[in-house]
């Protein structure tokens with residue numbers, strides 16, 4: 003791969019809306035999927051000859067299947083309220099990264115082919131045919147959207163650019179121009195069961211190694227069971243938890259919580275992945291197939307509950323879509339929400355006294371929390387709206403004495419993406435990822451400078467990997483990022499209950 | 501009946517027909533198109549009532565826009581609130597006797613005309629002055645604001661510059677409603693105002709003015725946050741089930 007030279011954006015004292023620079027990111031695009039990766043998902047291997055017609059046909063089909071798409075394309079008034087809300091715009095200053103401009107890449111083709119004004123007065127309403135140039139823009143700029151939904155919060159009609167990016171990616175897959183990173187990974191899930199392509203023996207090995215590590219560390223026999231029939235709980239977690247830092251410390255944390263609560267649990271080698279990249283490529287079909295693995299595993303293992311580990315988009319798919327895609331989950335114990343988030347589980351145990359946390363174990367840390375987009379704006383935890391903000395903070399505060407929030411317009415529903423979500427966590431998009439992290443890094447710097455924050459905790463595998471990668475570009479130490487259950491892991495008191 | 505009256509009567513009927521059928525058709529399409537997944541922007545209400553309240557806040561207060569950008573909110577709100585008052589004021593041309601609450605709104609209505617113009621002008625200024633908004637604007641976005649400004653301007657001129665035959669205009673309007681066509685006042689301002697309003701009704705169903713019905717169909721705003729409790733299967737998705 004040709005190494006792209008780029009400058010890390012300067013962190014601004016007071017974030018201001020940048021001046022636009024046309025085509026500032028026109029060189030950025032991810033690798034195109036090979037024919038093998040395309041075909042294994044049932045997409046054409048390369049750009050089909052009549053791609054224009056196929057694309058327009060697909061667009062027409064999606065317009066009848068998704069109300070969101072239809073309504074969003076019609077309703078935008080170009081008020082401009084969203085223009086400064088995207089982290090990729092702030093970090094790159096490329097005008098096509100303004101949410102409405104990104105939508106317009108799609109909307110202009112929609113108008114040309116599906117609206118009266120666009121058919122007869124294209125110039126007037128900015129309608130355009132789907133030319134090679136336009137397709138090129140689609141490929142570039144719909145892969146500069148992390149589907150974080152921040153724009154949707156601020157639009158007076160809730161227009162969600164993520165929905166449009168998903169539709170565009172689905173159309174591109176259908177004409178044979180898919181993205182390598184996502185499609186390759188989805189292929190691995192279908193074949194092996196997880197994004198990494200980690201087969202059962204390797205997984206079993208890893209887990210055993212972890213058990214030994216915990217034993218050395220704590221002296222306790224904390225188990226990480228795999229494929230145990232009849233366990234109460236099936237834990238479905240992102241496969242990054244099995245090997246990446248700081249994810250793995252989170253996994254150890256879950257294991258300790260289960261151990262201490264005395265609840266039997268298991269991982270599944272068949273459904274060894276919570277992530278569901280089917281969402282990123284906008285494919286209902288792929289998303290459903292991946293989700294069904296979890297259902298199958300739960301039935302085969304005969305579990306009573308399903309709990310999902312720390313992962314942002316995975317929690318969106320699990321919370322918002324699983325029941326619809328692969329439900330009903332009526333074979334599970336109705337006393338518990340299904341699925342349940344590991345944070346909800348731990349939070350309940352803190353309340354009931356099922357586990358005890360010693361906050362002093364984390365006294366060397368001043369912690370802030372990164373709200374992951376998909377958890378914040380596309381899901382919930384607990385019974386009350388906004389529980390997705392409160393419960394993780396509650397768990398952190400139960401495990402740490404020192405907690406500080408980042409500035410108010412960068413957290414909760416207004417949280418800024420880490421810069422690597424939505425299927426962009428690949429090295430061929432490194433420049434985009436570094437630049438897109440700018441607003442988050444500025445917010446982090448604020449609490450580092452003012453409050454001495456030295457750790458940022460997250461509940462998303464993608465966020466954690468992205469932070470590890472981009473923190474150094476902004477002069478922060480790589481290991482500043484921690485898992486929330488890593489904090490729990492440090493603080494949890496193992497052994498007999500007092 | 502003069503040719504002029506005939507023309508304007510047909511224009512108004514035609515425009516009203518296109519408007520009603522056009523918007524109705526659009527709404528029908530929105531309603532018919534399934535939303536296969538739960539995608540409310542969270543935190544979202546967990547009950548239907550909650551959704552009604554969320555929606556009401558969006559329609560009445562432009563809540564999301566307020567969070568987003570105070571200037572656009574101010575100008576946009578000024579324009580829409582004034583538009584509403586102006587529309588209410590116009591009811592007096594279509595009711596006989598004039599309803600009590602419409603009569604009450606008359607004084608506000610007059611000032612609302614100016615406020616509406618000011619709001620529209622400010623929105624247009626933003627469109628040309630702010631670089632980002634200039635970038636996303638098409639000619640149609642400018643034209644829409646000019647059309648509305650022209651309507652407001654001709655309306656205000658009839659009242660404050662060259663008084664027109666209001667009684668005659670009301671007879672014409674009532675005549676249209678009662679299918680008993682009365683002569684249209686041959687005042688260029690009246691004719692311009694009427695023609696522009698007809699133009700607005702004609703473009704409504706094929707333009708971004710669809711944001712008004714669109715808002716009510718926006719899944720990110722109108723869905724209940726209860727996916728764990730309820731399945732949400734669209735008909736086309738249900739067909740994938742049996743496979």
Ligand code: HEM
Pocket residue numbers: 079080081158558559560562565572573575576577579580623624641644645648709711712713715
């Ligand atoms: C349910 C009723 C309606 C709601 C909730 C609504 C809401 C909004 C909002 C929030 C905006 C964005 C802010 C702004 O630019 O002003 C907007 C823009 C606009 N609205 Fe409405 N609106 C409604 C009805 C109408 C109607 C009936 C018209 C015209 C006849 C209209 C004309 C416009 C125009 C022209 C714009 C764009 C302004 C610009 O170019 O900046 N709206 N509307």
Ligand code: SF4
Pocket residue numbers: 077078079080081082083084085101102156157158159160161
């Ligand atoms: S905020 Fe919504 S309506 Fe306004 S320009 Fe952006 S997408 Fe369009």
Ligand code: SF4
Pocket residue numbers: 087088089090099100101104146147148149150151152153154162163164
């Ligand atoms: S969804 Fe997020 S990344 Fe995509 S345009 Fe909106 S703010 Fe930007």
